Amino acid sequence: MELLKRLSDYVGSEESKFYKTTLFRSDALLLGINCLEAGQVQKPHDHAGQDKFYYVVEGSGRFWLGDRRVTADAGQVVWAPAGLVHGVENEGESRLTLLVGIAPAP
């Protein structure tokens, strides 16, 4: 099993929806990347039994967190505890790349 990965090797895009891929996975933790091109959206949703974080690697995202909207850019971390509705929209003009962790893994 490869234990060292460079994020930029896993960045990607799709026209029809945001791009996501898995970097590492165990029962305890799923670690992956979400890439949203300008205008793309990850619709608000929740995970009943899983905590989640987003770390903004590049770009800027407008997040839903329950009934709040917050903007996070490169270097910021968003925490979505289990049960809280969350999602993100790329309102910027460049790619939004997010390192994402979900625990336990879905």
Added chain:
Amino acid sequence: MELLKRLSDYVGSEESKFYKTTLFRSDALLLGINCLEAGQVQKPHDHAGQDKFYYVVEGSGRFWLGDRRVTADAGQVVWAPAGLVHGVENEGESRLTLLVGIAPAP
């Protein structure tokens, strides 16, 4: 509970040992920062029942992963599955800042 944090607000240093702090914590996941100044070391250790990742935010680290040594710099992710001996040394000349996740939380 604050759900949005900027990593750079939590970076720190100590002379006697590497600096660490917690960003977010649940039973499922501990998310924090480790900062190693030039020459500082996180000695090899393991977590019997916890998976761990390091994301290199800035600088470069020389990691132990079982019987391997690997170098990771900004933008790379290191995965240390439960039971694998791991640690990191800052052999560079500038601060090494790591976003670290441990699941489940210790």
